[in-house]
Amino acid sequence: MPAVTESRTWPREGLARVPYWIYQDEDVYAREQERIYRGAAWNFLGLEAELPAPGDFKTTFVGEMPVVVTRGDDGAINCFENRCAHRGALLCLKDRGSAKEIACVYHNWTYDLCGNLTGVAFRRGVRGQGGMPDDAQPESQAPRKLRVTVFCGLMFATLSDATPPFERYVGAEVAARIRRVMKEPVRVLGGYSQILPSNWKLYFENVKDTYHASLLHLFFSTFRLNRLEQKGGVIVGGEGGSHVSFTMMKTDTSGDEYEKAGMRSVSGGYRLEAPQLLESVDEYGDGVTLQILTVFPGFVLQQIMNCLAVRQVLPKGPGRTELVWTAFGYASDDEKMTERRIRQSNLVGPSGYISLEDGAATGFVQRGVHGAPAHASVVEMGGRSVESNESRVTETSVRGMWQQYRRHMAL
Amino acid sequence: MAAIPQAHGAVAVDVGLQLAVENLLARYAHALDDDRLEEWPDFFVEQGRYRITTAENHARNLPLPIIYADSRAMLRDRVSALRHANIYEAQRYRHIVSSVLVERLDPQTVRAASNFQVTRIMRTGESTLFASGRYLDRIRMDPAGARFEERIVVLDSRAVDTLLAIPI
Numbered sequence A: 001m002p003a004v005t006e007s008r009t010w011p012r013e014g015l016a017r018v019p020y021w022i023y024q025d026e027d028v029y030a031r032e033q034e035r036i037y038r039g040a041a042w043n044f045l046g047l048e049a050e051l052p053a054p055g056d057f058k059t060t061f062v063g064e065m066p067v068v069v070t071r072g073d074d075g076a077i078n079c080f081e082n083r084c085a086h087r088g089a090l091l092c093l094k095d096r097g098s099a100k101e102i103a104c105v106y107h108n109w110t111y112d113l114c115g116n117l118t119g120v121a122f123r124r125g126v127r128g129q130g131g132m133p134d135d136a137q138p139e140s141q142a143p144r145k146l147r148v149t150v151f152c153g154l155m156f157a158t159l160s161d162a163t164p165p166f167e168r169y170v171g172a173e174v175a176a177r178i179r180r181v182m183k184e185p186v187r188v189l190g191g192y193s194q195i196l197p198s199n200w201k202l203y204f205e206n207v208k209d210t211y212h213a214s215l216l217h218l219f220f221s222t223f224r225l226n227r228l229e230q231k232g233g234v235i236v237g238g239e240g241g242s243h244v245s246f247t248m249m250k251t252d253t254s255g256d257e258y259e260k261a262g263m264r265s266v267s268g269g270y271r272l273e274a275p276q277l278l279e280s281v282d283e284y285g286d287g288v289t290l291q292i293l294t295v296f297p298g299f300v301l302q303q304i305m306n307c308l309a310v311r312q313v314l315p316k317g318p319g320r321t322e323l324v325w326t327a328f329g330y331a332s333d334d335e336k337m338t339e340r341r342i343r344q345s346n347l348v349g350p351s352g353y354i355s356l357e358d359g360a361a362t363g364f365v366q367r368g369v370h371g372a373p374a375h376a377s378v379v380e381m382g383g384r385s386v387e388s389n390e391s392r393v394t395e396t397s398v399r400g401m402w403q404q405y406r407r408h409m410a411l
Numbered sequence B: 001m002a003a004i005p006q007a008h009g010a011v012a013v014d015v016g017l018q019l020a021v022e023n024l025l026a027r028y029a030h031a032l033d034d035d036r037l038e039e040w041p042d043f044f045v046e047q048g049r050y051r052i053t054t055a056e057n058h059a060r061n062l063p064l065p066i067i068y069a070d071s072r073a074m075l076r077d078r079v080s081a082l083r084h085a086n087i088y089e090a091q092r093y094r095h096i097v098s099s100v101l102v103e104r105l106d107p108q109t110v111r112a113a114s115n116f117q118v119t120r121i122m123r124t125g126e127s128t129l130f131a132s133g134r135y136l137d138r139i140r141m142d143p144a145g146a147r148f149e150e151r152i153v154v155l156d157s158r159a160v161d162t163l164l165a166i167p168i
Helices: A026-037 A166-170 A172-181 A200-208 A256-263 A335-347 A356-368 A396-409 B015-033 B037-043 B055-059 B072-084
Strands: A017-019 A043-047 A056-062 A065-071 A077-081 A096-098 A117-119 A147-151 A154-158 A186-196 A230-237 A242-249 A290-295 A299-304 A307-315 A321-330 A376-378 B044-054 B067-069 B091-106 B109-122 B127-142 B145-155 B159-161
Touching (some): A026 A307, A026 A396, A043 A056, A043 A321, A056 A307, A065 A154, A077 A147, A077 A154, A147 A166, A154 A299, A166 A172, A172 A230, A172 A290, A172 A299, A186 A335, A186 A356, A186 B044, A186 B055, A200 A290, A200 A307, A200 A321, A200 A356, A200 A396, A307 A335, B015 B037, B015 B091, B015 B109, B015 B127, B015 B145, B037 B044, B037 B072, B037 B145, B044 B055, B055 B145, B091 B127, B127 B159
Parallel strands (some): B044 B145
Antiparallel strands (some): A017 A376, A043 A154, A056 A065, A056 A096, A065 A077, A147 A154, A186 A321, A230 A242, A242 A290, A290 A299, A299 A307, A307 A321, B044 B067, B109 B127, B127 B145
C-alpha cells in the first residue's frame, strides 16, 4: 500500500478541518487509486442507454485505470480492464462502438465481450516452430473483471468483493431520489467534458457544498429570479459520501411567474429579455425544481428544472480532473420537451449560467493553497457533524464526504 | 441545419460575395477579441440562432449544445450575464479564421464554412490554444448588410479547459 508521508496527520478538529496536503500530495493520490477507486467503492461507468444493443461497448476509467464496458450477447453489462494479458497494451482504442469480440492491435490477442481471453495468435507456433510452451498460462495476467451493478439505468463497477450492495452503499433515501429522476427509460442528448485545474475532491466537495450556491452563482439573484419562497434540504446517505440536496422554488408551470419576475423593473436590477429560457414543467409532481445528488467517489446526478444530466468525476493527477457530462431526457419526450431541455442546458456545463464558475473556483483553491500544505480549510457551516438538514446554509454533506474518505483511506 | 458548401469540383467564385462574407467573419472576430461583446448580438438577424457544439455531438446528431440561443434577446441575455452575473478570471481571445468556403443558396441567403483557432490569453499571461473548429454559417445578405441567420460553432475537441465564458 502506498504510504502517506508520516508528517501528514489529520487536524485534531476532525471533520471540521480539511488539510491542504490532501489536494496536493502524490502519495495521497496514489493511495486513493488503490484504496478508493480500486477498493470498496462503486465507480460510475455511464448510462445503460449508451449501450442499447448486444455488442455495444464504451471505454472509460475507474480512477485512472482504463476499462471497457460492454453489453454481452446475453444482454448483461460487463466491465473489464482495458489492458491486454500479453504486454499490457490498451485493448480497445475507441470511445465507443459495436463489436463481436475485442482484439488487441499489438499482437492480435482476442477477447470475448466479457473480457475472457479467447485467442493467442500463433500460440502453437508456425509449422512446429516457435509458439508458447505447453504450460504457459497467459490467462493468469488476463484483464481483471469488475463487479457491475446497474441501478435504474446507471452503471457502476467495483473491483472489490467487499463493496456493499448499491442501495446499502448509498442509503435508502438517496436511492429513492435516484429512482425519482431515473423513473423511466432515458435517451442520451449528448455529452462533453470539462477539464478542471484542480484535485478531484475539490470538485466533489463543490457539488456537495450547498452553502456556495447562491453566493458564487449570481445568475438567479442578479436577474431577480429567486426572490420566491424556497424550501429544500440536504440528505446525507450511506457512509456519508453520498448525498442529495433539493430546492423547491415556488413557481407556476405556465412560466408567467418567471416572466413577471424577469420583467419586474427594480432599480439597479437586471432582467432577462428572454425569460422563456427558464420555462419549465414539474415532471415529478413534487415541486422540486432542483435536485443534486452524489455517490462517492465520483458520480453526480443533476435535475435542474427539466435539465437532466449525469456527471462522472475522473481524477487525472493531483491537480487535474476531467468532468464528463452526459445530458439526457426520457425516451418518451416529445419535441417540445426536448427543446425545453436543450434551452435549459444553457444553465449547465462549461458555459452554464449557474455552473461555469465551478470550474474556476476549484482551481482558485488549488492555486491558493500551494504554499500552505499544513494549513486547513474551515468546514463548520451547520456545525461539525454529519447529518441531514433542512437548511442549505450548511456544509454537512462536505463533512460526510470526508467521513467516508477517511474511512477508505485509513487517515 | 447548415451544411458545408461544395468542397469539391469547379465552383466559380463570386469574388464580391466571398469578400462580403469574409468581411463579416473578420468583423465578428475583431468584435469578440476587442471585448465589444455588446455588439455581438447585432451580427445576427432578430431571430438568429447561435449554437456551440462539439464535433462528436454534431457527427452523432445529438442536440446537446454548450451554448444555445435562438434570438438576439437570448444573445443579449448572455452578454448581460457575462457582464453582471457570471464570475470568471479576466481573459481575452484571439481568433484566427481561415479557409472560408461560400455558396449562394438564393439571392438573399448564403451558406459558409470556415475554420477557426482561438488562443486564450489569461490575466496571468498564460496563452494557450483554447479551441479549434469550424463555423457553419447561414448568412442573410440584404442592403443593410450581412447578418447570421444561423451560426453553428463546431468544436473539434469534446473537452473544454476550465470554462467557456466569452463566445467563440
